[in-house]
Amino acid sequence: MESDTTLTSAETEQWLTTPLTQINDGQATATSGVLASRRSAALRRQKSRLIGTASTKIGASRRRTRTPRIQTEPETLLAAELVNKTWSIYKASPLYSFSINLLKNYSKSLTVELEAAIKKGVAVGLDSETTCKATFSVFEGFAYDQDGAQSVKLSVSAKRKQISDNEPSEVLTLLLTGRMNDASKSISGSFTCCPVMLTRGQVMFTDIVMAWMQNQFDCSIYRMSFSQYHLAWMVAMWAGILPENTSPKSVMLVYSVPETEGVDTLTLSINPHDCKRLWVSVHNADSSSFLESEVHTFHKSLELHFYQHFKIHLSCMQLSSIGTPIVFVSSEGKMKMYSVEHVDSVLQLLVDLIVEEYPDRLQESL
Amino acid sequence: MAEILKYLAKLPTPLTAVTLIVGDEGAGTLELANLLLQQITDYHLRVHTATRLPLPEDGAASRPNFDFVIFLLDITRMESFKQTEEALQYVDVAYFHGRSCLIVNGAKKPDRWANDYSIVEELANAYNLQIICCQLEDEEDGAVVRRRLTAPAI
Numbered sequence: 001m002e003s004d005t006t007l008t009s010a011e012t013e014q015w016l017t018t019p020l021t022q023i024n025d026g027q028a029t030a031t032s033g034v035l036a037s038r039r040s041a042a043l044r045r046q047k048s049r050l051i052g053t054a055s056t057k058i059g060a061s062r063r064r065t066r067t068p069r070i071q072t073e074p075e076t077l078l079a080a081e082l083v084n085k086t087w088s089i090y091k092a093s094p095l096y097s098f099s100i101n102l103l104k105n106y107s108k109s110l111t112v113e114l115e116a117a118i119k120k121g122v123a124v125g126l127d128s129e130t131t132c133k134a135t136f137s138v139f140e141g142f143a144y145d146q147d148g149a150q151s152v153k154l155s156v157s158a159k160r161k162q163i164s165d166n167e168p169s170e171v172l173t174l175l176l177t178g179r180m181n182d183a184s185k186s187i188s189g190s191f192t193c194c195p196v197m198l199t200r201g202q203v204m205f206t207d208i209v210m211a212w213m214q215n216q217f218d219c220s221i222y223r224m225s226f227s228q229y230h231l232a233w234m235v236a237m238w239a240g241i242l243p244e245n246t247s248p249k250s251v252m253l254v255y256s257v258p259e260t261e262g263v264d265t266l267t268l269s270i271n272p273h274d275c276k277r278l279w280v281s282v283h284n285a286d287s288s289s290f291l292e293s294e295v296h297t298f299h300k301s302l303e304l305h306f307y308q309h310f311k312i313h314l315s316c317m318q319l320s321s322i323g324t325p326i327v328f329v330s331s332e333g334k335m336k337m338y339s340v341e342h343v344d345s346v347l348q349l350l351v352d353l354i355v356e357e358y359p360d361r362l363q364e365s366l
Numbered sequence: 367m368a369e370i371l372k373y374l375a376k377l378p379t380p381l382t383a384v385t386l387i388v389g390d391e392g393a394g395t396l397e398l399a400n401l402l403l404q405q406i407t408d409y410h411l412r413v414h415t416a417t418r419l420p421l422p423e424d425g426a427a428s429r430p431n432f433d434f435v436i437f438l439l440d441i442t443r444m445e446s447f448k449q450t451e452e453a454l455q456y457v458d459v460a461y462f463h464g465r466s467c468l469i470v471n472g473a474k475k476p477d478r479w480a481n482d483y484s485i486v487e488e489l490a491n492a493y494n495l496q497i498i499c500c501q502l503e504d505e506e507d508g509a510v511v512r513r514r515l516t517a518p519a520i
Contacts, residue, residue: 225477
């Protein structure tokens, strides 16, 4: 059973005034003791670093920067391909000896692999008469660094032989993107850093393709999963952005309720305009960075507001998926983007999160 | 002013180790207490549990001296972290000289963490607490935690 609890905009009127003042009180009590002083020192340090240098390196997930949007024509092509579709996110370690010039060879090799898998009967629901074709292609003109590394698209299509006029249906689309500021450069010699893989299609084919990639490029690919901490960051970061043209989707926070019978999830949906007002009141507009304390305050105010109305502590629940006007992300690694203009910043964050998990030595060489 | 948990405010009982487990509801306080009591030790082991500190005033007279304080934190819930952070402020500094530790429950499911691990680490470092990461419902983990907590100090 599922119970939905929705806040209407009428209720949201008062929260900007009442709960926020309470939060300030809450923070005042929290900032006593050894830890509080230590942490604020750390934050001060971050702030000074922020003002001093324009470094793009992210300090251990405590501070994030929204990437400035520089739009060029071909980029919108990729962005249009990405939006309004649900993608599964995979993370990959750097690819060994991956070359953009050998895409044709890769296509051939993967096609053979897929057909072998079908003959073996691995692919359920497809008879051996089905032919598969894998095609790697480059997103033209979309170079994210001087070395010429680009976003690569792989599409797998299947066609049954018996029916001649049958259009080959696309069963899997996979995008290798890794555009980022610094991490895109090839690492020492033959490694290419291409951390984000987005897939859409049949799981069976995904498994085959991923296994082939791991063999071919000597890398590891894992399903991306987001912790509550990261989801909380995402909501706060993107709550303040509203796409201009269309009516924005509401901000949504879905919590899973642990160990309670009858209620599985709890959905808190907020009018995006209210959410934006709240974020503006929390966030320092002069700074392009987001501080952990801001994210904390933002969520604390939402929780307090919710507690005032429903007497439920949201912090006891587990945040399982989030929706903002520009993107929907769930903790098990699925996402759907809504806005063409903000594809960049979403991808950038994914890249940052994945690169942060790389070993330190690798990060330094990026 | 709320009462701070003092070390050696009362005389300790000979050949007895009295442990206090502090962890909010749902963090697995009782599971951990049962786990500890399964262990056969050369000394008497008594386990007290509390959901928060400071401990209530009534009953203070009958309460023994605590030799060891275990802070239990469920990393999958933000609330648990907050409660632990609060509880730490009501503990005598003497406990932080090797008479306390921080157990992080739910550590085996990183995708469900409510907090970045570095924040937990920072908390532990601030109070000089040793961290033991585990998944208490995991039998193997439980045995390891039990052994580590009840092993005689070297």
